[in-house]
Amino acid sequence: MLYVVITFLWASILLYLLLGGADFGAGIIELFTSRKNKAVTRKTLYGAIGPIWEANHMWLIIAIVILFVGFPVIYSTMSIHLHIPLTIMLLGIIARGTAFTFRHYDAVVDDMQHLYNTIFAISSFLTPLFLGIIAGSAVSGHIDPQADTFLSAYIFSWLHWFSVSVGLFTVAICGFLASVYLIGETNNDQDRLRFAHKAQFFNIAAVICGTLVFIAAYIEHIPLIDWVFGNWVGRIAIISATLSLVWMWSLLYQGKLALLRPLAGFQVTMILLTTTYKHFPNIVILKGGGYLSLLEHSGQEKTMEALALALLIGSVFILPALFYLIYSFQKKPLEHAAKH
Amino acid sequence: MDDFIAARSQMALSLGFHIIFSCIGMVMPFFMAVAHYYWLRTDNIVYKNVTKAWSKGVAIFFATGAVSGTVLSFELGLLWPEFMKHAGPIFGMPFSLEGTAFFIEAIALGFFLYGWDRFNKWFHWFTGVIVGVSGLASGILVVAANAWMNSPAGFDFVNGQYINIDPIEAMFNDAWFSQALHMTIAAFVATGFAVAGVHALMILRGQNVLFHTKSFTIAAIFGCVAAILQPLSGDISAKDVALRQPAKLAAMEAHFHTEKSAPLIVGGIPDEKNKKVDYAIKLPGFLSFLAHGDFESEVTGLDKIPDENQPPVAITHYAFQIMVGMGMAMMLVAILYFLALWKKKNWLTSPWLLKLFVAATPLGFIAVEAGWTVTEVGRQPWIIHNVMRTADAVTPMPGIAYSFYLFSAVYVSLAIIVIFMLYRQIKMVGTLYDKPE
Numbered sequence: 001m002l003y004v005v006i007t008f009l010w011a012s013i014l015l016y017l018l019l020g021g022a023d024f025g026a027g028i029i030e031l032f033t034s035r036k037n038k039a040v041t042r043k044t045l046y047g048a049i050g051p052i053w054e055a056n057h058m059w060l061i062i063a064i065v066i067l068f069v070g071f072p073v074i075y076s077t078m079s080i081h082l083h084i085p086l087t088i089m090l091l092g093i094i095a096r097g098t099a100f101t102f103r104h105y106d107a108v109v110d111d112m113q114h115l116y117n118t119i120f121a122i123s124s125f126l127t128p129l130f131l132g133i134i135a136g137s138a139v140s141g142h143i144d145p146q147a148d149t150f151l152s153a154y155i156f157s158w159l160h161w162f163s164v165s166v167g168l169f170t171v172a173i174c175g176f177l178a179s180v181y182l183i184g185e186t187n188n189d190q191d192r193l194r195f196a197h198k199a200q201f202f203n204i205a206a207v208i209c210g211t212l213v214f215i216a217a218y219i220e221h222i223p224l225i226d227w228v229f230g231n232w233v234g235r236i237a238i239i240s241a242t243l244s245l246v247w248m249w250s251l252l253y254q255g256k257l258a259l260l261r262p263l264a265g266f267q268v269t270m271i272l273l274t275t276t277y278k279h280f281p282n283i284v285i286l287k288g289g290g291y292l293s294l295l296e297h298s299g300q301e302k303t304m305e306a307l308a309l310a311l312l313i314g315s316v317f318i319l320p321a322l323f324y325l326i327y328s329f330q331k332k333p334l335e336h337a338a339k340h
Numbered sequence: 341m342d343d344f345i346a347a348r349s350q351m352a353l354s355l356g357f358h359i360i361f362s363c364i365g366m367v368m369p370f371f372m373a374v375a376h377y378y379w380l381r382t383d384n385i386v387y388k389n390v391t392k393a394w395s396k397g398v399a400i401f402f403a404t405g406a407v408s409g410t411v412l413s414f415e416l417g418l419l420w421p422e423f424m425k426h427a428g429p430i431f432g433m434p435f436s437l438e439g440t441a442f443f444i445e446a447i448a449l450g451f452f453l454y455g456w457d458r459f460n461k462w463f464h465w466f467t468g469v470i471v472g473v474s475g476l477a478s479g480i481l482v483v484a485a486n487a488w489m490n491s492p493a494g495f496d497f498v499n500g501q502y503i504n505i506d507p508i509e510a511m512f513n514d515a516w517f518s519q520a521l522h523m524t525i526a527a528f529v530a531t532g533f534a535v536a537g538v539h540a541l542m543i544l545r546g547q548n549v550l551f552h553t554k555s556f557t558i559a560a561i562f563g564c565v566a567a568i569l570q571p572l573s574g575d576i577s578a579k580d581v582a583l584r585q586p587a588k589l590a591a592m593e594a595h596f597h598t599e600k601s602a603p604l605i606v607g608g609i610p611d612e613k614n615k616k617v618d619y620a621i622k623l624p625g626f627l628s629f630l631a632h633g634d635f636e637s638e639v640t641g642l643d644k645i646p647d648e649n650q651p652p653v654a655i656t657h658y659a660f661q662i663m664v665g666m667g668m669a670m671m672l673v674a675i676l677y678f679l680a681l682w683k684k685k686n687w688l689t690s691p692w693l694l695k696l697f698v699a700a701t702p703l704g705f706i707a708v709e710a711g712w713t714v715t716e717v718g719r720q721p722w723i724i725h726n727v728m729r730t731a732d733a734v735t736p737m738p739g740i741a742y743s744f745y746l747f748s749a750v751y752v753s754l755a756i757i758v759i760f761m762l763y764r765q766i767k768m769v770g771t772l773y774d775k776p777e
């Protein structure tokens with residue numbers, strides 16, 4: 001039952017990264033789009049994610065509930081030492097979620113739109129940045145339960161080159177996912193080309209940020225190279241991700257769009273796999289080599305059984321409904337949604 | 341500001357904010373489903389307009405409820421890590437089921453809001469009902485988690501260790517039913533009166549009268565039925581509290597001295613130092629009756645509770661008085677309204693009844709906030725009743741005061757924007773939803 005819970009945890013993090021990530025990315029694209037093209041981006045975005053955006057963000061709730069029910073020590077340690085980035089991320093979530101809704105449901109369209117748009121775009125950038133920082137900090141070995149100064153306990157636990165570069169990398173990934181996603185939502189060549197350029201931009205950004213991550217890991221003595229390349233799973237994942245990237249670009253230039261999304265999703269899945277595989281089951285690595293392990297720091301057996309059961313029963317209801325929702329709006333996209 | 345006080349204030353602020361949106365999220369879907377049903381049945385376009393206008397409001401409230409709820413699930417750890425470390429695995433069952441309920445709600449909302457004219461109309465209607473049902477389910481589940489803090493169950497506490505954990509037993513603790521029942525009805529009272537009040541105001545102003553009358557009637561009937569049931573369910577809660585948490589009951593009633601045929605104290609200013617209540621009306625024997633169903637029975641007073649285990653008396657007492665006062669007032673309005681429906685049809689169109697509803701607009705939500713203050717402050721100094729003290733649960737991180745100021749600023753701005761947008765929605769009814777043909 002423990003492994004059922006862990007699988008759900010991993011899957012909800014992955015799905016949040018893919019679906020929530022594409023959603024954040026759409027806001028990031030807005031931030032990097034020239035003023036005259038912003039409106040098109042916004043409309044395409046709304047048509048693509050309007051009906052499912054609320055559901056996309058539920059994966060985070062699922063992950064956090066699994067963590068505090070099943071792995072309370074991990075949840076409370078992270079809550080204490082990563083209090084500040086978690087708070088900033090929360091502020092980002094508040095700002096973004098409300099701005100997204102307000103701009104579509106405000107009964108009067110006037111200057112307030114400008115405010116909503118600005119808040120939306122900026123928080124779309126900040127939230128994944130801090131999500132990445134949190135993830136980076138968890139494995140960076142900077143969290144120090146013995147720390148006795150404010151700075152070492154609550155600031156340097158997350159503020160260092162490695163986690164910041166992981167944050168930037170996460171932002172780039174989100175932008176990439178969103179651009180690829182939006183390519184499939186366009187209905188003319190001009191828009192398609194624009195999103196293809198965006199995808200290219202974020203792809204390059206991801207490569208640069210990824211390099212930064214490796215450099216920072218090297219400086220801060222984090223054995224990232226070993227995690228990624230020191231085992232067969234990591235090597236195969238990285239190689240297949242790279243090959244699929246090449247394949248994706250060649251498909252794009254031939255104008256074949258059907259496989260773009262699955263391929264981008266595959267690449268991100270492989271990245272998450274390599275970075276979590278090697279140090280499974282330890283999801284938090286502490287200063288001085290200690291760690292918090294999913295296997296050793298789980299709740300008592302009855303709790304894990306009940307949790308696994310709740311998740312399994314939940315997915316019987318959720319997954320079919322979610323697929324039907326996505327399918328219905330894929331088949332017949334929103335056209336005049338704003339008018340209703 | 342002391343970090344501990346700051347943490348408590350931030351928790352109270354976030355929950356007090358979230359509860360408003362979640363009440364609306366739980367109840368409005370049912371109002372919409374009724375209006376929607378009438379539209380599908382009668383083809384009267386006004387009902388369609390009402391449904392659509394409401395659904396815009398609900399989307400705004402839903403998003404705000406969802407983000408403030410997301411914040412809460414992190415805040416439990418950010419502010420009370422020591423509590424969550426032990427409590428998470430015990431009272432987590434309702435939260436994990438709630439995850440499913442939220443998800444279904446979010447999916448159903450997607451179908452409902454964006455599904456006009458694209459699905460079978462009854463399927464579309466049904467998705468709206470699902471939004472309401474899953475919202476209610478999440479409300480009940482999260483209240484069951486809170487009930488566990490009042491009435492811990494499903495584990496043995498031995499030498500500081502939490503062993504023999506049984507999450508199912510923890511979920512069905514002794515308090516879950518009375519609390520969940522009372523909360524669910526409260527959501528209907530509060531939302532019903534708030535919505536009815538706004539529409540009553542618009543009728544009085546003579547704008548889109550047909551539209552607002554139809555909306556008013558739906559909201560008022562829901563709210564009034566619930567307002568009449570609520571004191572009954574409150575009585576069940578009070579008897580339950582008397583049994584489980586005598587200290588909380590004593591604080592609610594400012595009942596300082598243990599006695600037989602104890603008086604019910606209405607109003608008054610509790611004087612904690614001299615252990616008496618000034619300027620109060622006392623109804624002899626009634627507290628004994630309320631707490632135990634017998635005018636003669638003995639009611640535990642604060643004198644039987646060690647000082648260090650006593651909750652703040654004044655706040656709990658005032659909050660309780662406010663809740664009950666609002667409850668009685670709304671029950672009265674409800675009785676008048678039903679009288680009007682059955683016997684005095686001419687009252688329905690007379691301004692005084694509508695004005696009464698306008699005046700009652702905020703009462704339900706005031707009662708909700710007061711009720712939660714009773715529950716939460718009355719449980720102090722415990723975070724888990726008789727097991728863990730709130731002071732032992734708080735985060736070691738200093739500077740929580742700043743986080744409290746920050747969240748206060750955010751929530752105040754959000755509240756202002758939401759009110760502003762709602763004002764616009766209502767102002768635009770004539771142009772957007774109920775156009776003159």
Ligand code: HDD
Pocket residue numbers: 483490515518519520522523524525526527529530570571573574575577578579581663664665666667668670704705707708709710711712713714715
């Ligand atoms: C519209 C809102 C509303 C109204 C009119 C009332 N209540 Fe209430 N009350 C609540 C809304 C509420 C609440 C916000 O929903 C609480 C907080 C926790 C809970 O479960 O319900 C609550 C708690 C609460 C508790 C504490 C329960 C506990 O700690 O376990 C008691 C004893 C009562 N109520 C009793 C009453 C009585 C005797 C009322 C008579 C009129 C009354 N309430 C009206």
Ligand code: HEM
Pocket residue numbers: 348349351352355356358359420423482483485486709712713716717719720722723730
């Ligand atoms: C939404 C309705 C709720 C409101 C308005 C509310 C209000 C409050 C208030 C006023 C306090 C501060 C009490 C004090 O420190 O004196 C508090 C504390 C707290 N509440 Fe609630 N509460 C609500 C529901 C819940 C629920 C459903 C849970 C958990 C499942 C919960 C968990 C807590 C915790 C952990 C604290 C901190 C410890 C404490 O001070 O007791 N609350 N809440």
Ligand code: HEM
Pocket residue numbers: 058061358359361362363364365366401402403404405406407408409410411412413416442443445446475476478479480482483486523
């Ligand atoms: C008595 C207190 C509470 C009640 C009655 C309540 C009820 C609800 C309801 C009905 C919703 C659906 C959102 C909507 O329709 O607007 C919701 C959302 C949410 N609540 Fe609460 N809640 C309470 C307290 C809490 C607490 C203590 C937590 C955190 C631990 C929490 C976490 C959430 C989350 C994460 C969401 C967002 C889910 C979504 O997107 O639908 N709630 N709550």
